[in-house]
Amino acid sequence: MSQKTILLDHGSGGLASQELISDLFLKHLDNPILRSLEDSAIVENYPGKLAFTTDSYVVDPIFFPGGDIGKLAVHGTINDLAMRGAKPLYLSLGLILEEGMPLDDLEKIIISIALSCKDCGIDIVAGDTKVVPKGKGDKIFINTSGIGIVEEGIDISSKNAKAGDVVLLSGTMGDHGITIMTRRAGISMEGKLESDTMPLHRLVQRLLAEIPGSVHTLRDPTRGGVATSLNEIAANSGLAITIEDEALPIRPEVRAACEILGLEPLYLANEGKCLAIVSSDQADKALAIMRSCPEGKEAAIIGQLTEGKPGRVVINTPIGGSRVVTPLHGEPLPRIC
Amino acid sequence: MKYLDEFRDKELARPLVAELKKSVTKPLRVMEICGSHTMAIFRNGIRSILPEGYTLISGPGCPVCVTSASHMDAFIEMATHPGVRVAIFGDLFRVPGTHGSLANAGAEGAKIDVVYSSMDALDLAVSHPADLIVFLGVGFETTTPGIAATILAAKNRNIKNFAVFSTQKVMPPPLMALLDDPRLKIDGLLCPGHVSSIIGAGAYQPLVDRYNLACVVAGFETTDLLNGLILLARQVGQGQPKVENTYQRVVNWEGNVRAAKMVDEIFESADMEWRGLGVIPGSGLAIREKYAEFDAVARLDITLPEAEEAKGCRCGEILKGMSVPTKCPLFKTRCTPQNPIGPCMVSSEGTCAAYYKYGMDQ
Numbered sequence: 001m002s003q004k005t006i007l008l009d010h011g012s013g014g015l016a017s018q019e020l021i022s023d024l025f026l027k028h029l030d031n032p033i034l035r036s037l038e039d040s041a042i043v044e045n046y047p048g049k050l051a052f053t054t055d056s057y058v059v060d061p062i063f064f065p066g067g068d069i070g071k072l073a074v075h076g077t078i079n080d081l082a083m084r085g086a087k088p089l090y091l092s093l094g095l096i097l098e099e100g101m102p103l104d105d106l107e108k109i110i111i112s113i114a115l116s117c118k119d120c121g122i123d124i125v126a127g128d129t130k131v132v133p134k135g136k137g138d139k140i141f142i143n144t145s146g147i148g149i150v151e152e153g154i155d156i157s158s159k160n161a162k163a164g165d166v167v168l169l170s171g172t173m174g175d176h177g178i179t180i181m182t183r184r185a186g187i188s189m190e191g192k193l194e195s196d197t198m199p200l201h202r203l204v205q206r207l208l209a210e211i212p213g214s215v216h217t218l219r220d221p222t223r224g225g226v227a228t229s230l231n232e233i234a235a236n237s238g239l240a241i242t243i244e245d246e247a248l249p250i251r252p253e254v255r256a257a258c259e260i261l262g263l264e265p266l267y268l269a270n271e272g273k274c275l276a277i278v279s280s281d282q283a284d285k286a287l288a289i290m291r292s293c294p295e296g297k298e299a300a301i302i303g304q305l306t307e308g309k310p311g312r313v314v315i316n317t318p319i320g321g322s323r324v325v326t327p328l329h330g331e332p333l334p335r336i337c
Numbered sequence: 338m339k340y341l342d343e344f345r346d347k348e349l350a351r352p353l354v355a356e357l358k359k360s361v362t363k364p365l366r367v368m369e370i371c372g373s374h375t376m377a378i379f380r381n382g383i384r385s386i387l388p389e390g391y392t393l394i395s396g397p398g399c400p401v402c403v404t405s406a407s408h409m410d411a412f413i414e415m416a417t418h419p420g421v422r423v424a425i426f427g428d429l430f431r432v433p434g435t436h437g438s439l440a441n442a443g444a445e446g447a448k449i450d451v452v453y454s455s456m457d458a459l460d461l462a463v464s465h466p467a468d469l470i471v472f473l474g475v476g477f478e479t480t481t482p483g484i485a486a487t488i489l490a491a492k493n494r495n496i497k498n499f500a501v502f503s504t505q506k507v508m509p510p511p512l513m514a515l516l517d518d519p520r521l522k523i524d525g526l527l528c529p530g531h532v533s534s535i536i537g538a539g540a541y542q543p544l545v546d547r548y549n550l551a552c553v554v555a556g557f558e559t560t561d562l563l564n565g566l567i568l569l570a571r572q573v574g575q576g577q578p579k580v581e582n583t584y585q586r587v588v589n590w591e592g593n594v595r596a597a598k599m600v601d602e603i604f605e606s607a608d609m610e611w612r613g614l615g616v617i618p619g620s621g622l623a624i625r626e627k628y629a630e631f632d633a634v635a636r637l638d639i640t641l642p643e644a645e646e647a648k649g650c651r652c653g654e655i656l657k658g659m660s661v662p663t664k665c666p667l668f669k670t671r672c673t674p675q676n677p678i679g680p681c682m683v684s685s686e687g688t689c690a691a692y693y694k695y696g697m698d699q
Contacts, residue, residue: 185453246347256338261453264380312696318347319354319559321382324696329674 006101011131024107025127028114029093033125041125043090046149051086053077054145062109062139064183066175066195069142070109072271074116075199076222077146082201083218083274085156085208086148091117092126093144098137109140120199122146154208158236158277160216166283167241167303168276170203170296171196172249173226177268178257187260191253198272203293207276210289217277220270224328227266229275230303230313231327240308243325245317247302266315267328277305340586344558353563354386360567362574364390366522367551367566368658370512371529372399372686377557379695383566391570394658395691397511397614398529400476401428401684403656405610407644408504409434412473413442415502415637422448422468424458428684429475431677435644455480455487455501462491462499471633474503479531481505481622482596485603488624488631500633503624506609508532509540510620515657516548523658525551525569530561530584537592538582545578556584603628612646612680613653652679655688662692669693 009016026035033041057073074091081088093113097106117124175196182193200220207215217237221229226248234241250265258265272295278286283301290296308314313325369375375395378384387393397403413434416423423439430451431440443449448468452458458472474484484501491499508529515521528541533554541552551572555565564583572578582588600622609621624632633639646653649667654660662668662681672678674690681687 186457187453252338259338259341315382317380317382318345319350319381319383319386319563321354321385323379323382323385326694326696329693 004103006097006099006103006106006131008099008131008133011097011129017129020129024110028110029117029124031123031125033123034127041090043125043147046089048152049150051081051084051148051150052145053080054143055080057142057144058138059180060138061180061183062105064195065179065193067197068109068112069140070112071116072197073142073144074113074120074122075197075271077144078120078122078199078201079220079274081146081148082199082204083156083220084150085154085204085215085218086150087205088120088122088146088148088201090125090147091122091144093124094127094142095129096137096141097129097131098139099131099134101139106140116199120201153212156215156218158217158219158233161233161237161239161277161305162216162279163239163305163307164280165216165277165305166280166301167230167243167305168278168283168286168290169226169249169300169302170200170274170276170290171272171298172251172254173270173273174250174254174258174265174268176271177225178254178263178265180269181261181263182257185261187257189253189257191256193253193257196270196272198295200272200274200295203290203295204274206289206293207286211278211282211285214279214282214286215276216279217275219275221273221275222271223269225265225267225269226275227264227313227325228327230325231311233275233277234313235311237305238310239305240310240312240314241303241305242308242314242316243303245315247300249298249300266325280304341558344556344560346560350559350563353560353567357386357563357567357570358388360570360574361388361390362570364392365524365570365573366392366394367525367527367569368394368396368523369527370396370398370508371532372402372684373531373557374398374527374529374555374562375688375691376686377562379691381559381562383562391566394523395655395688396658397515397611397656398477398508398532399681399684399686399688400480400506401432402652402680402687403506403611403614404429404432404475404504404680405612405644406434406646407610407641409438410642410644411639412502413437413439414642415471415633415639416442416447416449417445418637420467420469421637422450422461422465422470424450424452424461424470424472426475427451428686429473431683432680433647433677433683455484456490459487459491459496459499462496466498469498469500472499472501474501474505477506477508477532478535481600481604482535482593485599488603488628489599491631492628497630500631500636501624502633502639503604503622504609505604505622506611506620507622508536509543510617511611511614512544514614514617516544516550518657520659521657523550524573525553525578527565527569528552528554530554530556530587533584533588533592535593535596537590538580538588539590540592541580545580549578551578552580554580554582554584554588556587610641613656647678650679652681652689655681662689665689
């Protein structure tokens with residue numbers, strides 16, 4: 001393409017738009033359904049129930065250690081499908097580009113989307129691009145919607161959690177949130193801070209296949225972190241949750257960055273982790289399954305659901321004390337001292 | 338993490354919990370002055386294991402919480418001044434003034450940058466030569482030396498588009514003002530760690546002499562806190578108040594003399610308004626005439642607007658340790674971390690935010 005940056009013309013629907021579609025989108029995302037360039041995608045029907053979800057991605061910076069906005073947009077929507085026990089099948093891709101965005105950056109993001117889709121075995125089957133004048137957007141915003149299939153007999157919901165169930169976390173907390181925050185702050189840390197963006201559908205499918213009926217609830221603790229997701233599970237199930245501070249997996253460099261910025265890892269976003277609420281008799285097996293998956297090597301049992309005050313989440317501290325864990329309110333702001 | 342994990346060691350902390358229980362021989366009331374102590378006490382679940390008879394009261398040591406509504410109004414007005422770009426610490430972003438906050442002003446187009454150090458504000462001045470960068474100084478002794486160093490750096494580097502709006506405060510005068518109030522009945526103070534690293538543990542000796550108060554300087558980790566609370570209970574039990582320093586890895590008796598000298602070069606003592614406490618003589622720091630070019634108040638000719646504090650808000654009493662958040666009619670009803678009315682809710686170190694976040698009412 002001759003132009004080096006995105007122009008308003010690229011969103012006009014005219015020649016420049018078509019050039020963008022053929023030279024960039026189809027070049028990297030090609031598949032028979034997308035290639036037809038019809039007004040909507042007609043997809044295969046599979047037995048079972050359909051799961052349908054949508055999410056928008058506005059992360060700043062758009063490139064960060066461990067990933068980029070494109071990879072995040074694929075994984076995030078796949079994970080939302082996976083959290084209901086669905087096998088992800090198709091994605092749509094909506095782009096809102098800011099005039100002046102370098103085309104090279106866009107291509108990098110599209111390639112990243114293509115690689116992520118390939119890795120996950122999923123196709124982009126519908127798409128749209130709009131361009132807004134400079135200053136009216138921030139480089140690129142992405143929306144992805146996803147369709148997945150929930151096989152007969154699978155019922156994953158936060159309402160299904162039962163007293164006595166065990167809470168598992170599939171890996172370390174806060175990697176994504178702290179990576180983005182330290183990048184924004186221009187703080188460089190010793191050690192490697194990296195987003196954990198990762199698709200979880202394979203780990204989920206293994207859990208569902210190997211301990212059928214024992215996984216009651218799945219949640220990916222994205223914005224609001226583990227603390228907020230646990231509060232949602234407690235509220236929806238009408239149960240209490242007790243977690244153990246010492247059981248929470250966290251990387252030393254994430255903990256160090258949190259100390260410096262005055263943030264709590266329990267409230268930081270994750271993009272490749274899930275909380276699983278599992279029957280207590282299958283908890284050890286669930287842990288072994290998670291740990292045998294590349295996505296869940298650092299999985300841990302972190303707590304249990306109890307018949308306590310409905311909706312309450314309590315953490316036991318190492319010294320034998322306890323405190324209530326409330327959901328996140330407002331953006332986490334760094335402390336003054 | 339070195340220097341942290343050792344002080345969080347469970348094997349060390351558990352015996353201290355048992356010792357804390359034994360150390361209380363008579364009921365006592367202790368004020369933790371510092372907001373970071375308040376948060377650390379909650380986070381470690383120390384309140385849940387306090388022995389009977391041990392009462393902890395949260396004091397006025399969160400710098401954001403004690404920033405007056407009139408100062409907030411002046412900050413917000415300054416942020417909307419054409420050609421001005423303000424640099425702030427994150428906590429200040431949502432603190433309410435009379436009408437709205439800096440967050441609201443930002444949404445309406447004011448130029449506001451959250452920085453992690455006052456030196457970052459100086460970098461902003463270099464990268465935005467057309468704007469006057471005003472750093473809003475709202476800290477205690479801990480942050481003042483950094484700001485003094487920034488002003489000196491601005492002078493040395495001949496950076497002209499940088500100024501500081503100082504509402505910097507010092508700790509001893511408000512403590513004296515609080516302790517002179519006969520309604521405040523306390524036996525001891527858990528003295529702040531970071532402030533003490535600058536002013537020294539010796540700064541609390543007058544409180545022992547004048548008010549017969551037990552004073553223990555403590556750090557922020559589990560064993561630091563437990564140790565501090567044990568020593569306070571012992572002092573009170575034995576009726577022998579004195580200054581003890583359990584944070585010797587950071588704090589000495591004299592304080593940081595070099596930092597104090599730098600602060601004295603830039604700042605002079607001034608009267609200062611505190612939210613909930615009113616104007617306390619000699620409790621603030623103003624920029625000396627010699628450095629007036631870096632004084633936003635002098636440079637932009639700012640007069641403090643009269644401001645009324647929010648009706649029903651109990652932040653004043655809470656800061657004095659005379660009430661608790663759960664007794665405030667606004668707590669969790671109209672005043673939440675998302676929509677804070679009083680500043681004790683907005684700062685993560687504020688007493689109300691700590692009560693809310695750690696579910697003390699539940």
